[in-house]
Amino acid sequence: MPPDAARRSERSRLAVLEAALELVVAVGYGRLTVEAVASRAGVGKQTIYRWWESKGALLFDAFVELGPVAVVGGVRRGEVVDDLTDELLAAVAEVCERRFDQVCRALVHEGRTDLVMLLLAPRRVAVEERLAVARRLGEVRRDLDLGMAVELLLGPLYQRWLLRTAPLTPDFVETLVDVALGAFR
Amino acid sequence: MPPDAARRSERSRLAVLEAALELVVAVGYGRLTVEAVASRAGVGKQTIYRWWESKGALLFDAFVELGPVAVVGGVRRGEVVDDLTDELLAAVAEVCERRFDQVCRALVHEGRTDLVMLLLAPRRVAVEERLAVARRLGEVRRDLDLGMAVELLLGPLYQRWLLRTAPLTPDFVETLVDVALGAFR
Numbered sequence: 087m088p089p090d091a092a093r094r095s096e097r098s099r100l101a102v103l104e105a106a107l108e109l110v111v112a113v114g115y116g117r118l119t120v121e122a123v124a125s126r127a128g129v130g131k132q133t134i135y136r137w138w139e140s141k142g143a144l145l146f147d148a149f150v151e152l153g154p155v156a157v158v159g160g161v162r163r164g165e166v167v168d169d170l171t172d173e174l175l176a177a178v179a180e181v182c183e184r185r186f187d188q189v190c191r192a193l194v195h196e197g198r199t200d201l202v203m204l205l206l207a208p209r210r211v212a213v214e215e216r217l218a219v220a221r222r223l224g225e226v227r228r229d230l231d232l233g234m235a236v237e238l239l240l241g242p243l244y245q246r247w248l249l250r251t252a253p254l255t256p257d258f259v260e261t262l263v264d265v266a267l268g269a270f271r
Numbered sequence: 272m273p274p275d276a277a278r279r280s281e282r283s284r285l286a287v288l289e290a291a292l293e294l295v296v297a298v299g300y301g302r303l304t305v306e307a308v309a310s311r312a313g314v315g316k317q318t319i320y321r322w323w324e325s326k327g328a329l330l331f332d333a334f335v336e337l338g339p340v341a342v343v344g345g346v347r348r349g350e351v352v353d354d355l356t357d358e359l360l361a362a363v364a365e366v367c368e369r370r371f372d373q374v375c376r377a378l379v380h381e382g383r384t385d386l387v388m389l390l391l392a393p394r395r396v397a398v399e400e401r402l403a404v405a406r407r408l409g410e411v412r413r414d415l416d417l418g419m420a421v422e423l424l425l426g427p428l429y430q431r432w433l434l435r436t437a438p439l440t441p442d443f444v445e446t447l448v449d450v451a452l453g454a455f456r
Contacts, residue, residue: 116382195380197301199434206434234427234446242419242426248433249384249391261419269454 101127102134103148110145111184115192118145142196149189149205166225169216171263174243177209178254181247194248206244210236217270226270238266286312287319288333295330296369300377303330327381334374334390351410354401356448359428362394363439366432379433391429395421402455411455423451 105126110118118141124131138144164172180186186205193201214236220226226235242262246254290311295303303326309316323329349357365371371390378386399421405411411420427447431439 194433199436202434203436231446231450234450237427237430238423238447238450241428241430242422244434245422245426245429248379249387249429251384251388261416262423265416265419265423265454267454269450269452 098127098129098133099137102129102137102144103152106141106144106148107152107185110188110192115141115145115188115195118192140196140198142193142198142201145189145192146198146201146205149185153185153189154183166216166220167263167267170213170239170267171260173209173213173216174239174259174263175256177213177240177243178247178259180209181244182254187247206240210240213239220270226267230270235266235270238269239263283312283314283318284322287314287322287329288337291326291329291333292337292370295373295377300326300330300373300380303377325381325383327378327383327386330374330377331383331386331390334370338370338374339368351401351405352448352452355398355424355452356445358394358398358401359424359444359448360441362398362425362428363432363444365394366429367439372432391425395425398424405455411452415455420451420455423454424448 102123105123106118109122109126113122120131120134120141123144124134127134134144138147181190190202190205193199193205214232217226217230217232217235221228221230221232239262243254243259246252246258252258287308290308291303294307294311298307305316305319305326308329309319312319319329323332366375375387375390378384378390399417402411402415402417402420406413406415406417424447428439428444431437431443437443
């Protein structure tokens with residue numbers, strides 16, 4: 087591709103990503119159409135179909151490139167109960183953020199749970215890292231299964247989010263951390 | 272409605288419910304169309320649209336009326352660890368059963384997580400009842416928050432199912448029950 091065409095193509099690509107994110111926030115993934123994204127980005131519908139196989143794939147790229155950067159790996163200097171509570175409160179804020187929520191629901195909708203897992207992975211890693219430190223420091227059992235511990239902390243939270251079974255309140259997070267930590271000691 | 276018309280109408284309704292369940296098992300909810308259900312049931316598409324507002328609503332009615340009855344509330348005579356393991360293994364079998372899985376995914380897809388919760392409720396109640404017995408018998412702490420305990424047991428399991436993060440093996444269930452029970456004692 088000659089340099090000018092490559093620049094135009096890159097501008098179009100970014101315009102599509104931005105339009106997709108703006109629209110999913112405005113109308114929700116259920117009513118998001120490729121036509122509307124194309125029109126807002128000033129490109130043809132065929133351009134979008136050529137570059138992305140589905141709305142979900144487009145939204146995933148848009149979120150990874152332009153979405154808010156996940157807050158992970160803060161300095162850990164507190165008690166394990168406080169650090170885990172902070173981490174889970176951050177997880178709640180993350181999944182309740184409308185872009186993140188709508189992009190993930192679009193991906194679940196299309197059966198692309200592998201991509202949802204990628205978006206959730208940084209939080210999972212952060213929780214697991216804090217638990218690994220806790221295990222070294224003796225704040226939790228030496229033989230704790232870290233993977234299972236992470237699922238015990240984040241599983242109930244993500245279930246409430248995905249199935250909207252009950253509100254994700256700070257009280258819920260505190261009780262969850264308290265009860266789970268009881269199992270880890 | 273005269274008696275004959277009422278009988279015909281009820282026959283049509285049952286034919287639609289049966290056709291919907293057979294087709295969702297055969298082709299999956301993503302490719303299930305109202306046209307195909309109507310054709311298999313020998314009714315007009317408009318009849319289906321008149322009776323149900325969406326594929327999900329139709330599938331929910333079909334599952335509730337014709338789906339397998341959930342196995343709940345068996346006699347509890349074992350150790351709490353064994354009974355909870357049995358209950359969670361039954362939960363795994365339930366969500367892995369193709370009808371149940373496809374109907375729930377159709378409902379998640381349509382944002383009807385309230386109906387998914389109704390389908391999951393009997394299992395939740397069974398687990399909570401066993402934990403209530405355990406609390407009376409002193410097998411778990413007297414001040415255990417039963418609702419949170421249920422979420423700690425079922426949340427990780429339903430997360431694995433919905434997000435397909437990892438296989439729902441018997442090993443996973445056993446470790447989950449072991450770790451969670453540690454928190455309840």
